[in-house]
Amino acid sequence: MSTRAAKAIIHGLLIGGALVAVFPLLWMLAVSFMQPGEAGSLPPPLWPAHATWHNYEVLFLRAGMGRYLFNSFAISAAITLLSLAFNLMAGYAFAKLRFAGRERLFQLMLGLLVIPAQVAMLPLFLMLKSMGLVNSYAAVVVPAAATAFGIFLVRQYARGIPDELLEAARIDGAGELRIFGQIVLPLLKPIMVTLAIFTFLTAWNDFMWPLIALTGQEHYTLPLGLASLAREHAQDSELMMAGSVVTVIPVLALFLAMQRYYIEGLLLGSVKG
Amino acid sequence: MSSQRAAWWFLAPAMVVLGVFFLLPVIAALGLSLTDYDLYALADIRHLRFVALGNYWDLLHQKKFWSALGHTLYFVIVGVPLSLMVSLGAALLLNSPLVRCKAFFRTALFAPVVTTVVAVAVVWRYIFNTKYGLLNYALGVVGIHPVDWLGNPHWAMPSIILFAVWKNFGYNMIILLAGLQAIPKDLYEAARIDGASPLQQFRHITLPMLGPTLLMVGILTVSGYFQLFAEPYVMTEGGPLQSTTSVLYLMYNEGFKWWNFGTASAVAFLLFVIMFAVTAVMLRLGRRGDAA
Numbered sequence: 001m002s003t004r005a006a007k008a009i010i011h012g013l014l015i016g017g018a019l020v021a022v023f024p025l026l027w028m029l030a031v032s033f034m035q036p037g038e039a040g041s042l043p044p045p046l047w048p049a050h051a052t053w054h055n056y057e058v059l060f061l062r063a064g065m066g067r068y069l070f071n072s073f074a075i076s077a078a079i080t081l082l083s084l085a086f087n088l089m090a091g092y093a094f095a096k097l098r099f100a101g102r103e104r105l106f107q108l109m110l111g112l113l114v115i116p117a118q119v120a121m122l123p124l125f126l127m128l129k130s131m132g133l134v135n136s137y138a139a140v141v142v143p144a145a146a147t148a149f150g151i152f153l154v155r156q157y158a159r160g161i162p163d164e165l166l167e168a169a170r171i172d173g174a175g176e177l178r179i180f181g182q183i184v185l186p187l188l189k190p191i192m193v194t195l196a197i198f199t200f201l202t203a204w205n206d207f208m209w210p211l212i213a214l215t216g217q218e219h220y221t222l223p224l225g226l227a228s229l230a231r232e233h234a235q236d237s238e239l240m241m242a243g244s245v246v247t248v249i250p251v252l253a254l255f256l257a258m259q260r261y262y263i264e265g266l267l268l269g270s271v272k273g
Numbered sequence: 274m275s276s277q278r279a280a281w282w283f284l285a286p287a288m289v290v291l292g293v294f295f296l297l298p299v300i301a302a303l304g305l306s307l308t309d310y311d312l313y314a315l316a317d318i319r320h321l322r323f324v325a326l327g328n329y330w331d332l333l334h335q336k337k338f339w340s341a342l343g344h345t346l347y348f349v350i351v352g353v354p355l356s357l358m359v360s361l362g363a364a365l366l367l368n369s370p371l372v373r374c375k376a377f378f379r380t381a382l383f384a385p386v387v388t389t390v391v392a393v394a395v396v397w398r399y400i401f402n403t404k405y406g407l408l409n410y411a412l413g414v415v416g417i418h419p420v421d422w423l424g425n426p427h428w429a430m431p432s433i434i435l436f437a438v439w440k441n442f443g444y445n446m447i448i449l450l451a452g453l454q455a456i457p458k459d460l461y462e463a464a465r466i467d468g469a470s471p472l473q474q475f476r477h478i479t480l481p482m483l484g485p486t487l488l489m490v491g492i493l494t495v496s497g498y499f500q501l502f503a504e505p506y507v508m509t510e511g512g513p514l515q516s517t518t519s520v521l522y523l524m525y526n527e528g529f530k531w532w533n534f535g536t537a538s539a540v541a542f543l544l545f546v547i548m549f550a551v552t553a554v555m556l557r558l559g560r561r562g563d564a565a
Binding site for chain 2: 021027143207
């Protein structure tokens with residue numbers, strides 16, 4: 001087989017694959033601008049005949065999508081900030097501070113990684129219920145405020161910080177908090193960005209736990225709002241597509257803007273893990 | 274001494290969160306699974322009774338557990354190899370030195386991974402629509418009769434598998450691509466000089482060198498696919514005829530629809546044990562493959 005033929009085949013396959021991967025997303029965007037009922041005609045239209053914002057208006061004015069959007073942002077941002085702070089501190093401690101039982105505690109924490117999160121969900125629900133926290137932002141934010149995986153990632157990265165740097169600061173009389181804030185954090189910036197994007201995307205896309213913990217519509221995140229809309233308005237495909245667009249666009253945009261960091265994190269988490 | 278104390282202060286917030294909101298509930302789940310905790314106990318804790326392994330015993334004698342496990346295994350056994358093959362194929366294509374616009378293709382193929390399951394499941398529900406769906410329309414063009422993808426018990430799970438593969442293959446593609454790039458180029462050089470065909474190179478260089486990465490990716494994917502829930506919840510609500518009710522779906526229904534927390538906890542633990550066993554077997558087989 002000649003190189004040219006091979007090149008053509010490879011590109012043909014890649015273009016086909018990319019089309020299959022991206023087409024549902026583009027079609028979702030196109031249908032979201034169609035008139036009500038337009039998508040239910042044959043052949044399935046690929047492009048809106050008369051583009052309209054109608055579906056988005058219905059979503060935000062009548063279906064409460066604005067509220068869901070706000071909740072999603074608030075919850076994802078809170079989880080990202082809190083877990084970033086907690087994971088960075090703990091990961092740094094595991095990597096650079098000496099204390100009795102360090103290795104054993106770290107092993108125990110890694111052991112948690114094999115337990116599927118769903119095992120904890122039932123008692124967690126009862127526990128939060130007794131604390132009066134079911135159906136509050138806290139019910140989703142607090143349990144996600146630290147992750148074994150995040151701590152592991154930070155620890156691996158922080159091990160590269162030279163001990164001499166920290167010792168020198170200690171001899172100069174700097175406190176541990178100051179060393180962390182002024183020396184360690186700037187050095188951890190790349191892993192911070194990676195972890196932040198990862199956490200935000202995971203929190204945004206999360207479904208099962210919010211479905212359990214957030215029982216009232218006023219606290220719904222976008223995936224919950226969309227799932228409940230999908231059950232009520234199964235026939236309004238244009239409306240549902242607009243809802244999907246609103247849900248997907250923020251994370252897709254974040255990913256496209258920060259792709260390099262995201263891919264890096266993905267490889268860090270798996271290849272070295 | 275002060276460094277010790279500092280270390281504990283740094284650790285405390287994360288350890289409290291993990292301990293109180295994860296480790297403690299996991300232990301509690303084990304305890305809960307040994308009780309008949311239900312709606313009555315939820316109202317008044319004095320109704321709670323210790324039933325030892327009763328919940329497990331009942332579950333193992335109930336059709337609903339075995340059928341949920343069967344559906345989950347179907348999803349794992351068909352979905353994981355399919356997903357891995359697509360990922361590997363895409364990674365091999367992207368790794369070819371002949372490819373131009375590599376970054377563009379990589380981003381396009383990866384895009385479904387970052388999307389929200391619920392949102393794209395809603396989109397795919399329309400693609401699968403019997404009457405107006407694009408899939409049936411496209412099949413109709415080549416003369417295949419419409420299939421009721423999500424409404425037919427035989428087709429619902431294959432449809433969900435198709436959707437899951439579309440959604441997830443990009444993740445493993447990236448990891449396998451990194452693995453492919455780590456294989457030394459001179460191995461291929463030497464093979465070419467010895468006259469090995471591309472297929473032989475793949476069989477005798479690429480696959481063995483990629484083995485550990487494939488094993489790891491396989492284990493991660495299996496654990497992920499065992500946790501099937503959002504896809505059937507949105508696309509089929511577990512139906513038709515329960516044909517897409519997974520183990521986690523059963524746990525969700527038992528726990529949060531019927532408030533049988535004891536039974537639901539037992540379901541969760543059984544799933545955990547099964548996942549653990551499967552992972553252990555895969556690791557062992559993988560290691561043996563390495564030694565051979």
